[in-house]
Amino acid sequence: MHDNRPIGIFDSGIGGTSIWAAIHQLLPNEKTIYLADSKNAPYGQKSKAEIIALSIKNTEFLLNMDCKLIVVACNTATTNAIQELRAKYTVPFIGIEPAIKPAATNSKTQTIGILATQGTLNSELFNKTTEKYQDTKIIEQVGHGLVQLIENGKINSPEMTQLLHSCLTPMIEANIDYLVLGCSHYPYLIPQIKKILPAHVHIIDSGEAVAKQTQNVLKEKVGFSIAEKNDPVFYTNSNPKVLSEILGNKYNVIEKDF
Numbered sequence: 001m002h003d004n005r006p007i008g009i010f011d012s013g014i015g016g017t018s019i020w021a022a023i024h025q026l027l028p029n030e031k032t033i034y035l036a037d038s039k040n041a042p043y044g045q046k047s048k049a050e051i052i053a054l055s056i057k058n059t060e061f062l063l064n065m066d067c068k069l070i071v072v073a074c075n076t077a078t079t080n081a082i083q084e085l086r087a088k089y090t091v092p093f094i095g096i097e098p099a100i101k102p103a104a105t106n107s108k109t110q111t112i113g114i115l116a117t118q119g120t121l122n123s124e125l126f127n128k129t130t131e132k133y134q135d136t137k138i139i140e141q142v143g144h145g146l147v148q149l150i151e152n153g154k155i156n157s158p159e160m161t162q163l164l165h166s167c168l169t170p171m172i173e174a175n176i177d178y179l180v181l182g183c184s185h186y187p188y189l190i191p192q193i194k195k196i197l198p199a200h201v202h203i204i205d206s207g208e209a210v211a212k213q214t215q216n217v218l219k220e221k222v223g224f225s226i227a228e229k230n231d232p233v234f235y236t237n238s239n240p241k242v243l244s245e246i247l248g249n250k251y252n253v254i255e256k257d258f
Helices: 017-026 048-064 075-088 100-106 124-130 146-151 158-173 186-196 207-222 240-246
Strands: 007-011 032-036 069-072 111-116 137-142 178-182 202-204 233-236 253-255
Touching (some): 007 048, 017 207, 032 048, 048 069, 069 207, 075 124, 100 178, 100 202, 111 158, 137 158, 178 186, 186 202
Parallel strands (some): 032 233, 178 202
């Protein structure tokens, strides 16, 4: 079973490129179209209705590009909108949720930290997931301002360092031994986070798990590409320079209003 159509990936901005990178590494023959809705970032402060509307808009864009599968590379969009997307469209969707299970399962202190957006932490799907781990103390922290700084190209700024210290200090004091990154933007902060956290604290993000799930869905439902060359395509509706820089200036970034 083969299908040379592209995989569509969308996020509220540039953060989902961390998910794209994991997919591209595992499935290099697949053509990918990445959509950065940076004009509307962050999604984490928006209402559920707004998040669903933006997710539908992004999905329509990718379906018009003939995508065979869509990856919702945004925790907030997944936890608030993926059920509606699956009900509305026949294309397969893959979501991204905070990887609570491996953290809770492996924690020795039975205390883990979740760094995520307000929209993710408030969602029904997130709360259903955390209810499964009653024996684990879960320290939830909203990453106030982190996405905005990343979207503005200020990953290594003094403001970022200050914000990360304020987010992580309560978790360190609570004796976490796992930190779950609940936003696809946050993996770009791992080098800074490691400087703040004690060395024994494990950091978990969802990139590899999403890539493997994408591979499984292609195998079981859609089909792999057999094209020899598939250059990725990147679209953004704001600040193409920042998206280009986060990709190492290796790929063409198209600015388009959507």
